[in-house]
Amino acid sequence: MLAFERRWLLRIFDAVYPRQTPGAPTSGAADVPLEGLITDLGSHAPFDFMLGLRAATWVVTLFGPLLVGRLRRFGSLPVSERGEVLEGLAHSRLYLLREIPMLLKMVASLGYVGMPDVQRELGLSVVDSQPPSWARGER
Amino acid sequence: MSGFVHGLSDVAGQAAVRDSADVVIIGSGAAGATAARVLTAAGLDVVVLEEGNPTPRDGFRQDAYSAFKGLWRDLGFTAARGRVLMPILQGRAVGGTTVINGAIMHRLPEKVHAAWEHDGAIDDLLSYAGLERTFDQLDRELSVGPAPDAVFGQNNALMHAGVTGIGAKGNRILRNVQDCEGSARCGQGCPNARKQSMHLTYIPQAVAAGARVYAACRVSKVETRGGKAVAVLGEFRDPTGSARGPSIRVEAKRAVLLAASAIQTPVLLQKSGVRGGLVGRRFQAHPGTSVMGVFEDEVNMFFGATQGYETTHFWDERMKFESVSVPAEIAATRLPGFGAPLQARLANVGHVAQWGVQVRAEAHGRVRPGLGGGSSVSYDLTPKDVARYRVGVRRLIEMMFAAGAKEVWPGVHGLPTTMTSPDQARALDALDDDPRRYHFIAAHLFGTAAMHRDPRAGVVRPDGRCHAVDGLYVIDSSLFPTNLGVNPQHTICAIAWKIAERIADGGTRGRERDAA
Ligand SMILES: Cc1cc2nc3c(=O)[nH]c(=O)nc-3n(C[C@H](O)[C@H](O)[C@H](O)COP(=O)(O)OP(=O)(O)OC[C@H]3O[C@@H](n4cnc5c(N)ncnc54)[C@H](O)[C@@H]3O)c2cc1C
Ligand code: SF4
Numbered sequence A: 001m002l003a004f005e006r007r008w009l010l011r012i013f014d015a016v017y018p019r020q021t022p023g024a025p026t027s028g029a030a031d032v033p034l035e036g037l038i039t040d041l042g043s044h045a046p047f048d049f050m051l052g053l054r055a056a057t058w059v060v061t062l063f064g065p066l067l068v069g070r071l072r073r074f075g076s077l078p079v080s081e082r083g084e085v086l087e088g089l090a091h092s093r094l095y096l097l098r099e100i101p102m103l104l105k106m107v108a109s110l111g112y113v114g115m116p117d118v119q120r121e122l123g124l125s126v127v128d129s130q131p132p133s134w135a136r137g138e139r
Numbered sequence B: 001m002s003g004f005v006h007g008l009s010d011v012a013g014q015a016a017v018r019d020s021a022d023v024v025i026i027g028s029g030a031a032g033a034t035a036a037r038v039l040t041a042a043g044l045d046v047v048v049l050e051e052g053n054p055t056p057r058d059g060f061r062q063d064a065y066s067a068f069k070g071l072w073r074d075l076g077f078t079a080a081r082g083r084v085l086m087p088i089l090q091g092r093a094v095g096g097t098t099v100i101n102g103a104i105m106h107r108l109p110e111k112v113h114a115a116w117e118h119d120g121a122i123d124d125l126l127s128y129a130g131l132e133r134t135f136d137q138l139d140r141e142l143s144v145g146p147a148p149d150a151v152f153g154q155n156n157a158l159m160h161a162g163v164t165g166i167g168a169k170g171n172r173i174l175r176n177v178q179d180c181e182g183s184a185r186c187g188q189g190c191p192n193a194r195k196q197s198m199h200l201t202y203i204p205q206a207v208a209a210g211a212r213v214y215a216a217c218r219v220s221k222v223e224t225r226g227g228k229a230v231a232v233l234g235e236f237r238d239p240t241g242s243a244r245g246p247s248i249r250v251e252a253k254r255a256v257l258l259a260a261s262a263i264q265t266p267v268l269l270q271k272s273g274v275r276g277g278l279v280g281r282r283f284q285a286h287p288g289t290s291v292m293g294v295f296e297d298e299v300n301m302f303f304g305a306t307q308g309y310e311t312t313h314f315w316d317e318r319m320k321f322e323s324v325s326v327p328a329e330i331a332a333t334r335l336p337g338f339g340a341p342l343q344a345r346l347a348n349v350g351h352v353a354q355w356g357v358q359v360r361a362e363a364h365g366r367v368r369p370g371l372g373g374g375s376s377v378s379y380d381l382t383p384k385d386v387a388r389y390r391v392g393v394r395r396l397i398e399m400m401f402a403a404g405a406k407e408v409w410p411g412v413h414g415l416p417t418t419m420t421s422p423d424q425a426r427a428l429d430a431l432d433d434d435p436r437r438y439h440f441i442a443a444h445l446f447g448t449a450a451m452h453r454d455p456r457a458g459v460v461r462p463d464g465r466c467h468a469v470d471g472l473y474v475i476d477s478s479l480f481p482t483n484l485g486v487n488p489q490h491t492i493c494a495i496a497w498k499i500a501e502r503i504a505d506g507g508t509r510g511r512e513r514d515a516a
Helices: A003-016 A034-044 A047-067 A079-090 A095-112 A116-121 B030-041 B064-071 B110-118 B128-141 B154-165 B202-208 B261-271 B328-334 B340-347 B383-402 B422-430 B489-504 B508-515
Strands: B004-006 B016-026 B046-049 B144-146 B174-176 B212-214 B217-225 B228-237 B244-258 B288-294 B309-311 B319-323 B352-359 B366-369 B375-378 B407-409 B472-474
Touching: A003 A034, A003 A047, A003 A079, A003 A095, A034 A047, A034 A095, A034 B064, A047 A079, A047 A095, A079 A095, A079 B340, A095 B064, A095 B328, B004 B202, B016 B030, B016 B212, B016 B228, B030 B046, B030 B202, B030 B489, B046 B202, B046 B244, B064 B328, B110 B128, B128 B144, B128 B489, B154 B309, B154 B319, B154 B352, B154 B383, B202 B212, B217 B244, B217 B261, B244 B261, B244 B489, B261 B366, B261 B375, B288 B328, B288 B383, B319 B383, B328 B352, B352 B383, B383 B407, B383 B422
Parallel strands: B004 B212, B016 B046, B016 B244, B046 B212, B244 B472
Antiparallel strands: B144 B174, B217 B228, B228 B244, B288 B352, B288 B407, B309 B319, B319 B352, B366 B375
């Protein structure tokens, strides 16, 4: 993935799991080193999966707001409205468009919700004492 | 004499590995490990070749991504292509998919057996009485039993309430576990070594009896000479990285057994020159989809038997319902919404229950070799199949409300995201049968090298021997003539056991019958 695609993807993750939601974990995806997850996926995920992830990132960033009727760029929307764009896509009449936010949410969840600190915040019992290898800068 | 499990580091530096055995088995999952156990016990010399890495006894990392990377094939990211993209979930490790499965043990339904018999697909080797004896032995050896109260967990208990609430009958699932601690993490590899997966049971038993297991060893083809399987060729490579090792050739004195699963076995057959006919065709599955419900009291699906309750009440309608706990990351993916609404639901995930329906789908797909040595699966549900999901999801919604859910999240496109009354389930009746409304996964896979007496109707004979190549056997669920409608590992183990027994006794009875 190219550097700008990673930035776009991290912005989407931030929209999936924003910080400081009242009554929810105070952390958000931006508090987790998800660049490491993207790098790790690049090394281990099947080629067509990565292709799909990149395509999804492009579609949401360039056309997401337009597709749900907003004349703004994804990056220029406030975080709360970015979530609404993803929600709008998830209810699209087109199957492939609906799948895009689901794919992005799955990757965001594997990273963010997989962190022991986040699980502790959620009150879940945590087995792993350390974060996953991608969050420790290992491959 | 004891054998070994060798991984990449054990063979690093060697130019090539050469070995020979009476029987070479490709794949160390439910089928391969069971055959290794039976054949070594009968005194045969056995080599097992496994693409996945050696599996530790316990202490697996428990975040879903690490589990997917270490134990699942392609991180669980491969999908069958059709009108919907359907993830195909498989394990890739010593022990195969049994390392990550839900530990459910179900016997082959008698009605399915009767249909196989009626169609001429099986013979006396797989008589029901004989299979029953093998099921009994497997139950003893793999500690099969229901989850006790102490580790049953609320996700399972609520499903019991839901099933009885809609007037159906259900039961605690029979599982191959010993002193389960109810950590609800079967999919990540049991952290407590309680699940009696093949890497803890039949693989160590076979190794103790002399079997040599080469892990991180990907088989590329079976070598044939004069219409007979004579050797297996492959290469060592780390499935989770880029490291490569030597090539390997293992000579097979008596037989080569394909136990690489219903996806990889037909690919290996095709790469080994067994093409045409039904090879790779008639792929079948039990695709599953789930419904979530929110309860006033805590559910904590992260404690209890991962899958502890089921109903086969609607089996004749080709449906089976099960409780299903998943790691928090996967639960989060399934929660509705994005952004603040998702975060709020995640904070309440401890109050969420999840149950699923699997359909014994009538659809047939196809498996072909894919790019880079992989596989390509095409598969489309039939309209009748999709209609069954409509009914199945409706039942799940009704069960959730019957168990006291205050909100239900059906996860079906075209329905309200949140339902607050069972009457809303009627909305399903108005939906068309478009598979793209649902999210499916497929974990039970069958039929891609079916058995039949007649070579025009099957790829292998009823004792697993390939019609086209002597000494080559298929022993995994590729040879099942149809899907089962129940979880397959028990039946896979039992059939692999029977075929291995026949090989151990020299296959004489099979040959006599063929001659006759
Ligand atoms: C998440 C999940 C949960 C499940 N839960 C249950 C359950 O609770 N109960 C149940 O009955 N069933 C369950 N199943 C299904 C069940 O585990 C499988 O049907 C069963 O393990 C299949 O057995 P098998 O021997 O055919 O293949 P596998 O167990 O998949 O073993 C095949 C092995 O062959 C190896 N292999 C493949 N290609 C090659 C090659 N070219 N070279 C070398 N090795 C190769 C693979 O790496 C793999 O380890 C579940 C499946 C999944 C994915
Ligand atoms: S529920 Fe937990 S302890 Fe029991 S077998 Fe599964 S992972 Fe192991």
